[in-house]
Amino acid sequence: IDIVSDVVCPWCYIGKKRIEDALALVPDVPVEVNWRPFFLNPWVPREGISRDEYLTAKFGSPEAYKGIAGRVVAAAAEEGLEYNSDRVKRQPNTIDSHRLIHWAAAEGKAAQMKQRLMELYFRDGGDLTDTDVLVQAAADVGLDADSVRKRLATDEDVDRISGQAQEASEKGISGVPTFVFAQKYAVSGAQPADQLARAIRQVSAEINQAA
Numbered sequence: 001i002d003i004v005s006d007v008v009c010p011w012c013y014i015g016k017k018r019i020e021d022a023l024a025l026v027p028d029v030p031v032e033v034n035w036r037p038f039f040l041n042p043w044v045p046r047e048g049i050s051r052d053e054y055l056t057a058k059f060g061s062p063e064a065y066k067g068i069a070g071r072v073v074a075a076a077a078e079e080g081l082e083y084n085s086d087r088v089k090r091q092p093n094t095i096d097s098h099r100l101i102h103w104a105a106a107e108g109k110a111a112q113m114k115q116r117l118m119e120l121y122f123r124d125g126g127d128l129t130d131t132d133v134l135v136q137a138a139a140d141v142g143l144d145a146d147s148v149r150k151r152l153a154t155d156e157d158v159d160r161i162s163g164q165a166q167e168a169s170e171k172g173i174s175g176v177p178t179f180v181f182a183q184k185y186a187v188s189g190a191q192p193a194d195q196l197a198r199a200i201r202q203v204s205a206e207i208n209q210a211a
Contacts, residue, residue, distance in 0.1 A: 001033050001200070004168045005177040006040040007097045007117045007128065010072045010083055015177035015190035016114065017079040022196035029204045035110045037098035037165045038176045044093045048129035054091035075190075076122070087125025096152060097128050098161045100138055103151065112141040182207055 003019065005012035023031055044054065055062040069085040076083040097117050104113035116137045120126030126133050131152055139145040168178075179187045179196065181203040187196070 001031055002036050002180040002183070003033060003177060004036040004038045004173050004180065006038045007094050007101075007114065008092065008121055009038075009040045009176050010076065010122065011190045012177045013081060013083070013118045013122050014072075014076055014079055015179075016111075016118065017081060018190055018193045019177075019179060019196055020111075021079075021193035022200060025193060025197035026200050026204075029200055031200065033111065035101050035105065035114055036168060037094075037101070037161050038168055038173065038178075039094060039165050040176065041091070041093075042165075044091055046093045046095070046129075048090050048092040048127070051088050051091050082123040084123060084125060087123075088121065089125060090127045090129060092121075092128035094128065095158060095161055096134055098165075099152070099157050100134060100143075100148070102157055102161060103148070104138070104141060104143060107143065109141050109143070113138070113143075116141050 001019070003016075005015065019033075023033075041054070041058075052062050055065045059065045059068070065085075069083075073083045073085065100117065101110050101113045104110050117128060120133065120137055121128055126137075128134065131149065134152060135145050135149045138148040173186070173188075175188050177188075177190055179191075179199075181187070181199060185199070185203055187199055191199075
């Protein structure tokens with residue numbers, strides 16, 4: 001399963017929990033999960049912008065977002081997740097977060113890295129443009145802090161991540177999360193766990209028949 005998502009997309013935060021719940025419902029199906037990058041807001045500069053400036057650009061005003069946020073906060077709470085939208089003061093560009101997830105994947109820790117960054121952002125209002133915050137997040141999941149700090153100071157994998165995000169857009173993915181099963185079937189949106197589990201079973205059965 002390729003999961004195309006962004007760390008600042010609240011439905012991706014919810015979708016991550018739902019796909020994990022779905023996988024728990026189909027323990028007999030062998031699944032490999034790959035986390036793929038997507039830029040929800042590619043226009044946000046590398047250094048990020050203030051949250052109010054972002055909400056004004058995207059929704060007209062910070063107040064206009066409050067109604068939308070309420071629905072998302074409630075959906076997150078149903079999954080046992082915290083979304084404290086009022087704590088978020090800075091809207092980041094997420095390329096460095098995606099680089100961390102990519103590097104963590106080499107150590108089998110992509111899901112943990114993704115979770116840590118999302119918790120920092122949605123629950124704690126962490127600034128994902130702050131190198132110290134990113135380095136600490138990497139250390140929290142067991143990556144080498146010094147190594148990560150040095151790598152973040154370079155352009156390592158910037159082109160790779162940008163290319164993967166571009167590829168997703170070119171394939172027609174415009175809404176995230178999008179779950180791509182066996183590189184053939186795409187399901188868009190944070191679908192309920194039981195529906196995702198059903199999709200996993202169906203695709204697995206098809207693959208086994210073809211084999």
